[in-house]
Amino acid sequence: MDIIIQQAYLPQDDPDAAIAFYRDILGFEVRNDVGYNGLHWITVGPPGQPVSLVLHPPAVDPGITDDERRVITEMMAKGTYAAINLGTKDLDGTFEKLQAKGADIVQEPTDQPYGVRDAAVRDPAGNLIRIAQMQ
16 A cells, blocks of 8 residues: 555644744645635645645634533643644754744653653644654
8 A cells, every 4th residue: 555644634733824824834836725604724845745734724624513522622721632743863953943933842852761862842722742763
């Protein structure tokens, strides 16, 4: 089989802040910005790579109840709703750049007991972004 990850989804509740973070801090390119009924779906991705992140309005599924929307909003505010793992060949250099650009630092580069060296930041919507040292 020849299957790749094409897209992954993360919620965003401020399109301008999301674009500023993913474009200006992480260095991703904005591939699409679609508005509908006052909401925005933003597609971003690393230059030269086919995988994209779709930053979507939270809880827009019509099947979600008001209580579920409230829980999702609360979890996003706490930074416990969504996460993604990224990788880099230079974790320490990447971390220094993210810190200099004002990223919300959660964890400095750390050697984890399970064999991974990684760091973590949060995006403006509270999504946890772990960045691991690639071999």
